[in-house]
Amino acid sequence: MNPDASTIAAGAPIEVDLSPVAEGQDIKVFWRGKPIYISHRTKKQIDEARAVPVASLPDPQADEARVKSGHDQWLVVIGICTHLGCIPIAHEGNYDGFFCPCHGSQYDSSGRIRQGPAPANLAVPPYTFVSDTKIQIG
């Protein structure tokens, strides 16, 4: 009952062009049936994410570990709440990040859980920068 060959084939890596995404904007792409948020973060959002003492977080992880160095403005996360799988809404909540409408989990501008029932940060999918304006997810 594991995924069949066609499902696995359809889950191959995808390339996303980042050049149309302006600062402060984000886009949602689908990969393996999951929504992936790609946020072009503002300076303010990055500073906020880095100002928080890591040890104080429910799922401690530094912002630097969640983005690719040299591309600090780009946050790429799987937009699936780690609580029960709803899709959080970008640019909502108290932390300049994501807010899940189902059970009220709030994530910050690094996609880390800050408040609510979710146990973990939004997952970062495997991705690499093919060029400065293009990433490959998968």
Add this chain to the structure above:
Amino acid sequence: MSGPSDYQPSNPALQWIERRLPIIGLVHSSFVVYPTPRNLNYWWTFGAILSFMLGMQILTGVILAMHYTPHADLAFKSVELLVRDVNYGWLLRNMHACGASMFFFAVYIHMLRGLYYGSYKEPREVLWILGVIIYLLMMATGFMGYVLPWGQMSFWGATVITNLFSAIPYVGESIVTLLWGGYSVGNPTLNRFFSLHYLLPFLIAGVVVLHVWALHVAGQNNPDGVEPKTEKDTVPFTPHATIKDGFGVACFLLLYAWFIFYMPNYLGDADNYIPANPGVTPPHIVPEWYYLPFYAILRSIPNKLAGVIGMFSAIIVLVFLPWLDSAKTRSSKYRPLAKQFFWIFVVVCILLGYLGAQPPEGIYVIAGRVLTVCYFAYFLIVLPLLARIETPRPVPNSISEAILAKSGKAVASIAVALVAAGALFVGSLGDARAESDQKPPSNKWSFAGPFGKYDRGALQRGLKVYKEVCSNCHSLNYIAFRNLADPGGPGYSVAQAAAFAADYKVKDGPNEQGDMFERPGRTADYFPSPFANEQAAAAANGGKAPPDLSLITKARSYERGFPQFIFDFFTQFQEQGPNYVDALLQGFEENPPAGVTVPEGTYYNKYYPGHAIKMPKPLSDGQVTYDDGSPATVAQYAHDVTTFLMWTAEPHMEARKRLGLQVFVFLIIFAFLMYFTKKKVWADSH
């Protein structure tokens, strides 16, 4: 099932069979001469009611499966088309969907009856545990069945529930992948759920056979909780129990029919009339009502794994009930304290159910935690403690003695329960959040109520408004031109419908050259969509595709709030959708109230959630010319087009209500006949 039978049929052919397979003797000993306690009350008819419901669900389900397509792209449409086009498809679907609710309603009464009268105690432990297994199988079946229509609630309910398993350490993620058959809930998930939804009812039927077998070995418990000792304590199953169960089923059918024919969507969620969309989460995911108490327990525990464990333990704890409650006296009738705690437990379960449907914030979370503790305390603290400290009242020596001494009703405990419920009700009124959003006003609709019919004039005018205004942006995918001539519709003739269709250009093909071509519409064609696909529709409308209108009056709703929703059940109020659509069309205001700004490209609407709607004000006075002299005002347009859209959502409503009346007349007469037959049969036994 109660040992070898000495039954001998008189017919030689049956004798021949009986010598080789004693099946007639089995039926005879189990359901004819089987001794049943004389003092059983009507709470004991729910076993028969449940058997009936299981048969009903399997029968309607098998026929529905003949018309259903288990594919993510087609499932929603196939359900809509089977409701619209299959003969009595609407009836089958309502029977099956409401039947699931009725099945759970009956099983909860059946379980609470077992709890109250101590039916799980020695020697009926296995009987009780088999019942818990049936209940678990029912929950799995019900959940998977709810996924099959592939609406928004189906999809997101499936996502939330399958994600519960990801809380299991180490193997959780693999289990979830196995359930999904992919990387997320999708077509493979739907396929396997359909397969399992078809399989599990037969497993249930198998366990029901074991359940009845165990019942007939141990014998039925009874309200006094003393075992039958002499012949005088029992009556033969047939005709006594058979006819009594028949009367019980007839009464239950009255309730069932009320839902099927008059309130088919009362227990459903409006969001499930929106096709599944993996990119949009509904703001408020709610499971079916029968899972709500457990959902409330899940949400009230802040840790994910603990929440999942808590939810499953709430059911598994029932398995251990025979050993948790070690009191010797079975029936709560003779246990003054247990009786009161039982009713408190019932109130706790109902309140947990109410909380399960509320948003998880503020006072609701705290109340949920308190009630979760109460739920488990009943099983883990109260029952074991009562068994040690409670002094039961003396139990009668025999069932006959109990019948002779029949008096002393449970009035006091019911009064206590009512006072407790009342106090909590008053308390909950205080908690109710202040509603900032204005609710649509309740309009008068010709189609409301048990005898409601569509106003033909309004349907025809509404069709005109749709054609001239709405159809520029909104599709009407599930309506074919032939439907315009259907009975219970706008009342056009077949020729008029054909002429109406011929005005449209419909894309057909490919022809022999392999090209697509346009031809005039025929009655079998569906209303063409204004845009080629959803992306084109979104691109032309500021990024958000205008929704299809076929089901819009059933896909929109608003909270009626407690206790209004209880009154609605009796007054058959279910016009939230039409009220909302009508109000929305008239709710545009050029100047938003002071302090409110709406983003560019959106318009202020009083009744739209969030008030910023992408649709510009669609209707203005005098825009559409009416031929019948009706006023050409926005209010009239809104009313007419809403009536029309109610018809597109419920094209068989008139047939449904008409058949409902006939069924009710029949059932009431049938129930009376059953009652008097029962009285006659039992005349000598009381």
